[in-house]
Amino acid sequence: MIKIILPDGSVKEFAKGTSPIEVAKSISEGLARNVISASFDGIIVETVTPLLTDGALILYTWNDEGGKKAFWHSTSHVMAQVLEEMYPGIKLTLGPAIANGFYYDIDFEDQKITDADFKKIEDRVLEISREKHEFKLRAVSKAEALEAYKDNVYKTELISNLEDGTITFCDHSTFTDLCRGGHIPNTGIIKAMKIMSVAGAYWRGDEKNKQLTRVYGISFPKQKDLTEYLTLLEEAKRRDHRKLGKELELFAFSAKVGQGLPLWLPKGAALRDRLEQFLKKAQKKAGYEQVVTPHIGQKELYVTSGHYAKYGADSFQPITTPAEGEEFLLKPMNCPHHCEIYNVRPWSYKDLPKRYAEFGTVYRYEQSGELHGLTRVRGFTQDDAHIFCTPDQLDEEFKKVIDLVLYVFSSLGFENFTAQISLRDKEDREKYIGSDENWEKAENAIINASKDKGLSTVIEYGEAAFYGPKLDFMVKDALGRQWQLGTIQVDYNLPERFELTYKGSDNELHRPVMIHRAPFGSMERFIAILLEHTAGNFPLWLMPEQAIILSLSEKYENYAKKVLNSLENHEIRASLDNRNETIGKKIRDAEIQKLPFMLIVGEEEEKNGTISIRRHGQEGKGNISVTVDKFAAIVNEEISKTLKTFTV
Numbered sequence: 001m002i003k004i005i006l007p008d009g010s011v012k013e014f015a016k017g018t019s020p021i022e023v024a025k026s027i028s029e030g031l032a033r034n035v036i037s038a039s040f041d042g043i044i045v046e047t048v049t050p051l052l053t054d055g056a057l058i059l060y061t062w063n064d065e066g067g068k069k070a071f072w073h074s075t076s077h078v079m080a081q082v083l084e085e086m087y088p089g090i091k092l093t094l095g096p097a098i099a100n101g102f103y104y105d106i107d108f109e110d111q112k113i114t115d116a117d118f119k120k121i122e123d124r125v126l127e128i129s130r131e132k133h134e135f136k137l138r139a140v141s142k143a144e145a146l147e148a149y150k151d152n153v154y155k156t157e158l159i160s161n162l163e164d165g166t167i168t169f170c171d172h173s174t175f176t177d178l179c180r181g182g183h184i185p186n187t188g189i190i191k192a193m194k195i196m197s198v199a200g201a202y203w204r205g206d207e208k209n210k211q212l213t214r215v216y217g218i219s220f221p222k223q224k225d226l227t228e229y230l231t232l233l234e235e236a237k238r239r240d241h242r243k244l245g246k247e248l249e250l251f252a253f254s255a256k257v258g259q260g261l262p263l264w265l266p267k268g269a270a271l272r273d274r275l276e277q278f279l280k281k282a283q284k285k286a287g288y289e290q291v292v293t294p295h296i297g298q299k300e301l302y303v304t305s306g307h308y309a310k311y312g313a314d315s316f317q318p319i320t321t322p323a324e325g326e327e328f329l330l331k332p333m334n335c336p337h338h339c340e341i342y343n344v345r346p347w348s349y350k351d352l353p354k355r356y357a358e359f360g361t362v363y364r365y366e367q368s369g370e371l372h373g374l375t376r377v378r379g380f381t382q383d384d385a386h387i388f389c390t391p392d393q394l395d396e397e398f399k400k401v402i403d404l405v406l407y408v409f410s411s412l413g414f415e416n417f418t419a420q421i422s423l424r425d426k427e428d429r430e431k432y433i434g435s436d437e438n439w440e441k442a443e444n445a446i447i448n449a450s451k452d453k454g455l456s457t458v459i460e461y462g463e464a465a466f467y468g469p470k471l472d473f474m475v476k477d478a479l480g481r482q483w484q485l486g487t488i489q490v491d492y493n494l495p496e497r498f499e500l501t502y503k504g505s506d507n508e509l510h511r512p513v514m515i516h517r518a519p520f521g522s523m524e525r526f527i528a529i530l531l532e533h534t535a536g537n538f539p540l541w542l543m544p545e546q547a548i549i550l551s552l553s554e555k556y557e558n559y560a561k562k563v564l565n566s567l568e569n570h571e572i573r574a575s576l577d578n579r580n581e582t583i584g585k586k587i588r589d590a591e592i593q594k595l596p597f598m599l600i601v602g603e604e605e606e607k608n609g610t611i612s613i614r615r616h617g618q619e620g621k622g623n624i625s626v627t628v629d630k631f632a633a634i635v636n637e638e639i640s641k642t643l644k645t646f647t648v
């Protein structure tokens, strides 16, 4: 008999040689019908692989990442079969699953695959799939494998690097491929398939090698899933923050300034400023104190912090000065500066916690290929803060930080999130610094605070940094994509390295604990996510411009200016479009700018002392005519629905 540990921690005994699918059947027939892949002790196995030892088994369905991986990788086998059929003599190399779908890298030699062939390939893949071919893994000797692929230099290279006795082929239908496994039971469940694109890719990613053709595809168990996926892709393209950032005139990049260095245009800068003021106000209430530190620091500072040893080689290199021996680094993080602020004077336990906040701009070197809009840049501003507290205060401080993060999310319309708690590896306690007692305190503080605040949590063992456990908020945006926002990290390392102390009630010196936290993460990345989440329709309180006055003709300029003036008195951000254009054109332009309110003024309005409101995205002329005072009340009421006052 063998003992099988299931993900819920339960242990069941089975006869040696029982397969994952048989284990699934013993749990329920329904589960067995849905299981399409499995992993055993962390290694992907086939659903029919006989299990010979004790171990931990995870069964995957389409709803698991593991299930999708097997589904997509298996489809790459069928696609490769079809491509071999349609382009005889091509040389297959590797065909893995990726985050969304799969690809196969192929040497087409003198043949060429074009868009016009995609439909034919997709139809044939589905035709073969409908025949319900089983995927069967078969062990082969190295000699056999080399013989089978003697005309394929790529597979020959792959096989040469494998150890004899570990090599397997996978057969389905008339097709065989070198493969170590990870397949769905049979092709029958592949019900929809699409080739997404083709691109060039060097063999093994090395540009000295031959360029192959990478064929990207995706597949689903239902046609409906494919349709939904394609709709989502279109929507994501429409919401791309780089596109919206340009349309809304928020930010730009200049090749002259340098790649990965965003330039904030007036509207974008105002948006940033509004976000900063919003957080500063809440932080002030939560007992934070603002500090300001320079953009550079002596190299020695980062040697002390340990950042230099860890990241120095892959960072912007030191800046030297005309004086000999002076070396500075662009600040890659604000923590060391804040530690030195703490060190300016001695502290007693009665003074703690100290909470230092700074919108600190930092610089990190990213390879040019890694740069992406505002989400991967070389210079960005963190909404950073460091809390220095006693170990006994951790619990309370953690809860307070969670409150602040939740306030940020609710004010900005992020409703769907989970808290991921990263703790130590249960098995390997050696690699973490700090005493066991302190770690337990910190880990419990995070777990209790999350429970106390009613967060839905996932615990990841072994994901903690060597210097402390952390909590990340994983936020789902309007398109269901997951983003990591709002990290809270406990740190025992920097207080040690910077020799931070406070005098305890016992009159002895102790080390404070440090919490790093950033609800937004960085202003750049946060605004990018917010743009894609809201498609540019920010909450009203945040909109750079809340209203625009559209005059029916130049005749009403004086009245329009009067309206603008009184809007300003009501602290409503507005502008005036007094161009000699038709009202239709003015409305269209305001719609592109996603301005929430269009206020139309003409003869009637001037006579009655009113404005006619038209809302963004709503057809028809503004049908409510109201006074400016009434309009201000409408705006304020709408703002108060999302933006509440932060209370502690």
Ligand SMILES: [Zn+2]
Binding pocket: 073, 074, 077, 170, 179, 180, 181, 182, 183
């Ligand atoms: Zn395979």
Ligand SMILES: [Zn+2]
Binding pocket: 333, 334, 335, 386, 516, 517
């Ligand atoms: Zn920090």
